[in-house]
Amino acid sequence: MSFSERILTWYAAHKRAxxxxxxxxxxxxxxxxIILQQTRVEQGMPYFLRxxxxxxxxxxxxxxxxxxxxxxxxxxxxxxxARNMHRASKQVVELHAGDFPTAxxxxxxxxxxxxxxxxxxxxxxKNSPHxxxxxxxxxxLSRYFGIHEPINSTAGKKLFSKLAQEMLDRDHxxxxxxxxxxxxxxxCKPKNPDCSTCVxxxxxxxxxxxxxxxxxxxxxxxxxxxxFFHYFVIEKEGEVMMSQRGEGDxxxxxxxxxxxxxxxxxxxxxxxxxxxYQQLFGDAVPAVLGAEVKHLLSHQNIYARFYKLPAESLQIxxxxxxxYYLLENLDKLAKHKLISSFVEQNF
DNA sequence: AAAACGGGGAA
DNA sequence: TTCCCAGTTTT
Numbered sequence: 001m002s003f004s005e006r007i008l009t010w011y012a013a014h015k016r017a018x019x020x021x022x023x024x025x026x027x028x029x030x031x032x033x034i035i036l037q038q039t040r041v042e043q044g045m046p047y048f049l050r051x052x053x054x055x056x057x058x059x060x061x062x063x064x065x066x067x068x069x070x071x072x073x074x075x076x077x078x079x080x081x082a083r084n085m086h087r088a089s090k091q092v093v094e095l096h097a098g099d100f101p102t103a104x105x106x107x108x109x110x111x112x113x114x115x116x117x118x119x120x121x122x123x124x125x126k127n128s129p130h131x132x133x134x135x136x137x138x139x140x141l142s143r144y145f146g147i148h149e150p151i152n153s154t155a156g157k158k159l160f161s162k163l164a165q166e167m168l169d170r171d172h173x174x175x176x177x178x179x180x181x182x183x184x185x186x187x188c189k190p191k192n193p194d195c196s197t198c199v200x201x202x203x204x205x206x207x208x209x210x211x212x213x214x215x216x217x218x219x220x221x222x223x224x225x226x227x228f229f230h231y232f233v234i235e236k237e238g239e240v241m242m243s244q245r246g247e248g249d250x251x252x253x254x255x256x257x258x259x260x261x262x263x264x265x266x267x268x269x270x271x272x273x274x275x276x277y278q279q280l281f282g283d284a285v286p287a288v289l290g291a292e293v294k295h296l297l298s299h300q301n302i303y304a305r306f307y308k309l310p311a312e313s314l315q316i317x318x319x320x321x322x323x324y325y326l327l328e329n330l331d332k333l334a335k336h337k338l339i340s341s342f343v344e345q346n347f
Numbered sequence: 348a349a350a351a352c353g354g355g356g357a358a
Numbered sequence: 359t360t361c362c363c364a365g366t367t368t369t
Contacts, residue, residue: 077353
């Protein structure tokens with residue numbers, strides 16, 4: 001049996017029942033694929049169901065306020081996906097008359113749709129012969145062929161892309177793509193893959209050479225930097241001051257409490273000596289709220305401290321991105337996890 | 348060619 | 359802790 005025959009046979013017996021596999025509607029597939037980028041199926045599932053229910057078609061999606069989309073996206077991470085989806089939906093309405101594209105090249109034009117997602121939508125909606133290349137496919141192919149080229153190097157991406165396309169079953173592109181991804185997720189797992197029951201065991205170079213735990217090879221990235229955030233909880237008559245973050249940094253456009261960042265961890269007396277702090281609050285003494293919160297992102301370590309301050313101590317009156325919001329309207333603002341966790345526990 | 352961009356589960 | 363998840367965009 002060929003590679004694809006084995007994969008497809010395995011798939012027939014082990015495929016996961018996933019809601020987005022029930023449709024050929026490119027809009028619905030797009031919804032699922034963007035949500036699943038760098039996101040585990042179990043984590044993305046509730047978000048998919050929520051978006052599918054709220055926006056049954058691309059026209060509804062495009063007509064929504066970006067704030068509503070961000071609010072629904074809250075907690076999922078990589079928020080640029082949500083903003084790009086909104087842009088893409090508007091593009092589909094304006095340039096394709098609301099008819100979601102299914103052609104690979106047309107899909108690539110949409111913001112947030114890269115090579116993987118374009119191939120996925122094209123193959124799943126029209127059975128177009130485009131091989132997907134995601135983390136699962138990298139892993140399965142690198143082990144099966146015993147390839148040590150790093151999967152995140154330029155040469156590696158090129159090599160695996162070509163190989164993935166060669167391995168594609170051109171008679172069943174959609175099923176083959178689903179199959180190899182499920183195979184990677186369920187059988188050829190990153191840790192402790194189930195080689196003893198593997199249908200590819202006979203031909204798998206990594207298995208035959210006892211290299212399974214060494215593949216795939218991945219270049220290590222830079223290590224995370226440390227950042228220290230000081231959040232100020234300022235309440236006034238049932239309202240609380242919130243600040244909207246700008247672009248060009250983590251959590252773009254999301255809401256949080258007014259914040260001061262320092263390069264070092266600061267004790268309260270050190271914070272009060274800080275020039276920016278004094279401009280904001282003069283010599284008002286902040287009340288420390290709870291312990292330092294450590295929030296880890298893939299590329300930075302954020303150490304956050306929350307302080308309560310009386311509204312009267314606020315010296316600055318005209319900060320464009322700062323505004324008071326009714327406590328009961330707080331859930332309408334899209335907040336990042338660090339803040340939404342705090343709000344849940346304290347409001 | 349690298350780095351930025353989130354959050355969470357598993358070992 | 360470290361790795362990695364149905365990756366894409368920006369620098």
